Amino acid sequence: MKIVDKYILRQFILTTLFGLITFMAIFLVIDLMENLDDFLDNNVTNDIIIQYYISFLPEIIKLMTPVAVLLGSLFTTGKLSSNNELTAMKAGGMSIYRYMFPIMIVTIFISVASVYFNGWIVPYANQHKFSIERKFLHKNLESSARTNIYLQDGKKRIVYIAFFDGTSNMGTRASIQEFTTSSLLSIGQRWDALQLLWDSTDQRWTMKNGQYRVAKFKGERVEKFDSYTFSDLTFTPKDIIKKVEKPEEMNYNELAEFIKRQQSSGNNAARWLVDYHNKVAFPFASVIVVLFGIPFSFAKRRGGIAVQVGISAAVVFIYMVFMKISSVFGYNGDLDPLLTAWMANIIFFTAGAINILRVNK
Numbered sequence: 326m327k328i329v330d331k332y333i334l335r336q337f338i339l340t341t342l343f344g345l346i347t348f349m350a351i352f353l354v355i356d357l358m359e360n361l362d363d364f365l366d367n368n369v370t371n372d373i374i375i376q377y378y379i380s381f382l383p384e385i386i387k388l389m390t391p392v393a394v395l396l397g398s399l400f401t402t403g404k405l406s407s408n409n410e411l412t413a414m415k416a417g418g419m420s421i422y423r424y425m426f427p428i429m430i431v432t433i434f435i436s437v438a439s440v441y442f443n444g445w446i447v448p449y450a451n452q453h454k455f456s457i458e459r460k461f462l463h464k465n466l467e468s469s470a471r472t473n474i475y476l477q478d479g480k481k482r483i484v485y486i487a488f489f490d491g492t493s494n495m496g497t498r499a500s501i502q503e504f505t506t507s508s509l510l511s512i513g514q515r516w517d518a519l520q521l522l523w524d525s526t527d528q529r530w531t532m533k534n535g536q537y538r539v540a541k542f543k544g545e546r547v548e549k550f551d552s553y554t555f556s557d558l559t560f561t562p563k564d565i566i567k568k569v570e571k572p573e574e575m576n577y578n579e580l581a582e583f584i585k586r587q588q589s590s591g592n593n594a595a596r597w598l599v600d601y602h603n604k605v606a607f608p609f610a611s612v613i614v615v616l617f618g619i620p621f622s623f624a625k626r627r628g629g630i631a632v633q634v635g636i637s638a639a640v641v642f643i644y645m646v647f648m649k650i651s652s653v654f655g656y657n658g659d660l661d662p663l664l665t666a667w668m669a670n671i672i673f674f675t676a677g678a679i680n681i682l683r684v685n686k
Contacts, residue, residue, distance in 0.1 A: 616677025
């Protein structure tokens with residue numbers, strides 16, 4: 326590595342770290358001000374508040390990393406330009422491609438590391454954060470209580486559980502309805518029971534204290550039972566728990582397994598597929614913002630660094646908005662989930678590459 330590369334990288338890494346720490350501090354202060362009333366109203370102790378924000382830090386790092394990388398690339402290039410060091414580099418024959426090379430290598434490394442960080446570290450931290458919210462702030466209670474759960478098992482069967490206890494793997498006031506066709510218009514059979522128990526040894530569900538109904542040509546036949554064991558139900562207690570969890574709480578493997586089970590049950594998994602692919606696509610936002618940031622700073626402009634920061638920040642904002650809008654189309658099934666997750670990266674990467682070619686002329 327040449328001396329000039331070390332010099333550029335030193336400026337870039339230090340500025341990026343400074344920006345990340347600064348944005349994290351600002352984010353934490355703003356969030357604390359918003360939640361302060363909730364903490365006080367619920368008598369949350371200081372150690373719980375500290376645990377809450379320690380658990381929140383990985384999510385903040387995930388969101389602020391692209392912004393910090395943008396700041397690092399802008400201020401590194403802007404400082405070199407204002408000190409005429411960039412002019413000297415250009416006079417020595419350095420092109421924008423050669424200048425960007427060490428920064429892009431580090432940025433790609435940050436993006437790859439973020440894939441692992443976002444896929445396993447962030448979900449684990451979010452589980453603890455959401456747990457504190459549910460227990461002490463009484464938020465997202467529908468996720469922790471696991472009440473009024475609806476599942477589609479296969480193409481013809483709907484399962485309802487009024488309450489599910491994940492510790493004992495037992496549901497109460499359960500109902501299983503089996504339809505005659507996949508259109509789910511006409512019920513053929515129905516089981517209703519006070520309890521639905523999971524046998525971990527036999528990997529089967531058993532209903533206790535219920536009744537079985539089957540549709541007949543004239544009316545229906547009703548039979549009471551003390552115990553009824555199912556051999557063809559495909560969902561497990563883990564599926565019920567994951568059903569009420571947010572994608573932010575699942576790592577790559579958990580979310581992939583959950584999606585696979587949903588698809589095998591005949592459910593539309595488009596929303597979860599988009600979230601799954603977004604876990605990989607979003608970390609590469611850092612590469613995109615660098616592609617836009619450096620060309621704007623590479624040439625001196627009127628207004629100095631402030632205008633450059635403003636233009637690049639606007640581009641990043643548009644990029645984020647575009648990702649959110651495209652995700653909606655993916656959730657609705659209008660676009661392929663993989664294409665939805667990567668569409669913003671593809672479009673803005675292309676635009677950034679064109680911008681670099683324009684600046685290098």
